[in-house]
Amino acid sequence: MDDVRSRTTLEDVARVAGVSRATASRAVRGGELVSPVALEAVRRAVEQLGYVPNPAARSLVTRQTDTLAVVVPEDDARVFSDPFIAQAIGGVAEALAHTPKQLVLLMRARGQENDRLLPYLRGGHVDGIVVLSHHRDDHLERELAALHLPLAFIGRPLEPQLAVPYVDVDNVAGGRLAAEHLLAAGARRLATISGPLDMPAAVDRITGWSEALAEAGVTEVARYEGDFTLVRGEELGARLLAEHPEVDGVFAANDLTAAGVLHAARAAGRSVPRTLRLVGYDDTQLGLTTHPQLTSITNPGRDLARRATRMVLDQLAGQPAPPPIIITPVLVERASG
Amino acid sequence: MDDVRSRTTLEDVARVAGVSRATASRAVRGGELVSPVALEAVRRAVEQLGYVPNPAARSLVTRQTDTLAVVVPEDDARVFSDPFIAQAIGGVAEALAHTPKQLVLLMRARGQENDRLLPYLRGGHVDGIVVLSHHRDDHLERELAALHLPLAFIGRPLEPQLAVPYVDVDNVAGGRLAAEHLLAAGARRLATISGPLDMPAAVDRITGWSEALAEAGVTEVARYEGDFTLVRGEELGARLLAEHPEVDGVFAANDLTAAGVLHAARAAGRSVPRTLRLVGYDDTQLGLTTHPQLTSITNPGRDLARRATRMVLDQLAGQPAPPPIIITPVLVERASG
DNA sequence: CTGAAAGCGCTTACAG
DNA sequence: CTGAAAGCGCTTACAG
Structure with missing residues (x-):
């Protein structure tokens, strides 16, 4: 029987195997302190009866739930x-x-x-x-x-x-990498769409980004707080391009946000990376399916x-x-x- | 104590509340057949002790796991x-x-x-x-x-x-819809990239598609078996466009596959929908984020x-x-x- | 190596 | 409405 309702118990196994419940229990759990003969008898009984241990009963005593x-x-x-x-x-x-x-x-x-x-x-x-x-x-x-x-x-x-x-992952270092890469590529009017600032990853990425910009003596054109979703990335991307059309480099807090920015850029008639360089974060599969593919920072989930x-x-x-x-x-x- | 290891039991609650374990049990589970006084006493004891029932013990007797x-x-x-x-x-x-x-x-x-x-x-x-x-x-x-x-x-x-x-969902009807739509739009050189044929949804969509084409007297240009993934959709899309460049309408078994075909079309320099009409399936969010957005059949998951x-x-x-x-x-x- | 016995923490007839 | 008692199906010292 596979029926869960009328389950066979260890008691049944013990009876069929001709051993005590204690021995049956030991045998079922691998055979510590069990003679080969008893082990084999129990194994056969388990097989024959289709015995499956009751996890609730087991948990009750072991205090383990697996x-x-x-x-x-x-x-x-x-x-x-x-x-x-x-x-x-x-x-x-x-x-x-x-x-x-x-x-x-x-x-x-x-x-x-x-x-x-x-x-x-x-x-x-x-x-x-x-x-x-x-x-x-x-x-x-x-x-x-x-x-x-x-x-x-x-x-x-x-x-x-x-x-x-x-x-x-060292997200401060990751934020730095984004800034340094965009600067090295010649972008100077930089903006970022961050993650939600109640999350440490978002805060740390901003920290590294800001530090690197400060060291380079570059002032951010704009900063928006996103929420790591594509939809919000697209909204804020559109806003960014409308309010600050001079922007030439964007750091998006994750690939999902970057994909949203990509949509916004297409809608705004901007060409990526020609007039707008874009860096994402997480280095996910998603970044391989966008057009163009996303430059991104690794975050090996x-x-x-x-x-x-x-x-x-x-x-x-x-x-x-x-x-x-x-x-x-x-x-x-x-x-x- | 929130500590899971040294948990208080119903026994403790009963003692503090000054009632039996049975009454405590009834009170904890909502108060059927319990006097207001006892109920309140138990409630207070539970609060004071931070009592949480042991699910294993409960399951063992109720045979319910929630x-x-x-x-x-x-x-x-x-x-x-x-x-x-x-x-x-x-x-x-x-x-x-x-x-x-x-x-x-x-x-x-x-x-x-x-x-x-x-x-x-x-x-x-x-x-x-x-x-x-x-x-x-x-x-x-x-x-x-x-x-x-x-x-x-x-x-x-x-x-x-x-x-x-x-x-x-009536997937046969869905397959028909795809065929009828492409035919109505004037496409005549039709192909499909199906789902895995060991899945009923994939089989049914193909059935409806084939029936509608047969009724219209149109012969399929090609058919490939996909696996409902984007990557495979892109591979097979590329193969389709290479082997049958005359194709002017594709039914992709789901939106993921359709998105893959879209990538392949772009890579092949095909313009969707101008020279290639594409219908997906599932009507998911994904279809709103592609460019162009996907015509699709609803499958309200x-x-x-x-x-x-x-x-x-x-x-x-x-x-x-x-x-x-x-x-x-x-x-x-x-x-x- | 084996088994009798206690016990894990609950719920549920049952008698009152 | 309440409590004493049995029992859910296991594991684990303990004595042998």
Whole structure:
């Protein structure tokens, strides 16, 4: 029977195998301290009965759920439209592929706060947590640190004093790279469409960008705060080109925003990169499908996620909270700037 | 304490509230058959202790997990790049937002089979299942029907005799719409880049397309089997334009494929829609961000998913398996064809 | 290596 | 409306 409702229990297996429940339990879990004969008998009984352990019963005693949560405090529309987020989730899935852990993706329901997320996590449904795309106001560091579960952030947490483990790319360096590249290409009337300033990645990229411009003695033509979406990138791109037609170089906070700017540029009759140089961020697949292809700064979501997941797995194995890992980005030059 | 490790139990709550564990349990679950006084006392104790019920213990007796699975037998790269899949998952999330159920997304790990999925589902981790993007070879209908869990497919199942509940769009009608539209626009040298033919949606679209062409007495110039991805759409689009430059109308099996064809057309110096008319499928956001925007057939993923989820929820509430729901698509005309 | 027994933290008839 | 008791299906010292 595959029927979940009338499940066979360990008791049944033990009876059929002619051993005690304790021995059956040991055998089912791999055979530590079990004689070859008993092991084989149990194996046969499991096979014959189609036995599958009841995870609730097991969790109740082991206090382990074999489940790891990926928390993305964004609504599904964002989660499923941002290639960086997609890469990162894929990276977690990959890191978990050879473990018995299942990935559970937790995001915000449309228009809802995080108030469904936290009770779920507090409820003890998961053994560990990887967080990405966190914002200042969600106070996720504090809320999650208080759970005392193995935890890792992708992207610098906003409250460093909590010493939450994390992996990140050096976004200040990334912002610098964008500025230096546009300056080296001869652009002097520079503008940026940033990410949402309640996110550390957005803030850091702006910081590096501003520092590099200041050092070069160049003043920004304009700066707009975007939200890492294509639609907003297009809106702000259009506004930028209307209000500051003299602009000759744009740093878009991510590839999605850059793709929006590209649309706006086409609509405004601007030629990229001839009269407008454009640099994106994240170096995603998206940048290969635009025309022209996007010059972009690397932000290896898959790799970051793999490392963050390993951090969680290591803590689960009893290791102490690891120090942060910071990856240095590089600029990948393509046609847009 | 928020600490998950040293959790307070119902026992503690009962003691502090001065009632029995049974009464505490009733009070915690909403107060049926509990006096106002006891209810209030328990409420206060819960508050004071920060009590959160242990889901494993609860599941063990109720045999409910308050979890609903969305099964997408594709690897993460596909799941996170196809806007139709994204919409559908969002629709499930939306339908669940006002229930106590959590959504668990189960996909295939890269390069793996479904052999991690099934044991998980069999293990009794979830109360119900919504499936989408199924293929012939995964035999998911049979495997999942054998679980006897509330179930619904988005998209016609491949084995109708199992009578699995499902919602679908009339893809045969959709294929017809594409053909009729291109013919009405005057295109006569028609080709299609289909979806993978192990998927019912792909097969049905081709069926409708072929029927309409046959009725009009028009013979296809070429047909290629794609896989619903942009990259493959671009490859096959390039091949089509090279091998059959006379083609003047293309039906791409989804918007992702159509976007790929658009790239190929640009690379080949073809002007859409002037010398090449193009119709996509799914009517996704993507079609609004291409240039020109895509004419497309509607495939309301969000709505389909909401309905499928409701089917599962209804079965969970004891209702019998519902009959299929079939939605009729329409063609949305934009600039591409 | 094995088994009897206790216990994980809940819910749910049942008797009152 | 309330509480004592049984039981959900496992794991894990413990004694042998």
